[in-house]
Amino acid sequence: MISLNSKALLDTPISDFVIPAEKVAHVQIGNSAEHALLVLTKTGYSSIPVLDTKYRLHGLLGMKMITEAILGLERIEYDKLHNIKVDDVMESDIVHLKINDTFQRALDLVINHAFLCVVDEEGTFAGILTRRVILKQLKKYIYQVD
């Protein structure tokens, strides 16, 4: 049984909470794994979106995917980094949100994902929604504070 107040929150469109694309660190299709490793290390993010030049979402890339690709039998083969493209190692089968989705769908999905990519009506990358932002909104709702 969902209370009337909770229903209002659950029905809220996620567009209110999205971190916009221009503030999201990303890599581009065709970039080398070396470049991606630099971006991931410098930003400190565990995983970032992979976009094309038209800002369409192609997948996600995390540190673990890069490390696994250069893991030799006895050592990490850093010299391989330059020749590996992000498209070779990214995860392309990803769950994402649409800009008109509700808070409820986001809440269900962030249980298993630290953040979710959001695309607009044309399929263009609009930004991300993080578990942190969803939890903040829930906290605000539970305590009724800002």
Ligand code: AMP
């Ligand atoms: P946070 O909620 O800040 O702990 O972020 C959780 C995860 O979301 C990070 O580890 C990143 O993978 C991703 N993330 C958050 N903010 C950004 C951003 N501005 N650019 C790229 N990825 C982000």
